[in-house]
Amino acid sequence: MFAFGDISNQVYLLRAERRWTQTDLANELGVTRQTIAAIENNKFVPSLELAFAIAYVFKKEITEVFHFAAYEENEEE
Numbered sequence: 580m581f582a583f584g585d586i587s588n589q590v591y592l593l594r595a596e597r598r599w600t601q602t603d604l605a606n607e608l609g610v611t612r613q614t615i616a617a618i619e620n621n622k623f624v625p626s627l628e629l630a631f632a633i634a635y636v637f638k639k640e641i642t643e644v645f646h647f648a649a650y651e652e653n654e655e656e
Contacts, residue, residue: 610629
């Protein structure tokens with residue numbers, strides 16, 4: 580499988596700033612608390628639709644919530 584890079588996020592920090600629980604955010608988005616936990620721990624990358632919904636809930640641009648770091652290509656291959 581070809582890997583493009585890593586995606587990280589600021590969901591935990593944004594949620595904590597608002598003093599929301601994972602359940603509070605999950606209810607806002609219509610997902611489970613486990614989904615929020617997995618996103619926060621970078622164990623699950625949300626769909627594009629869910630990523631935009633998360634950004635919308637926090638009134639942020641998607642790039643303020645999610646960050647992509649591309650892997651550098653190995654030119655010897």
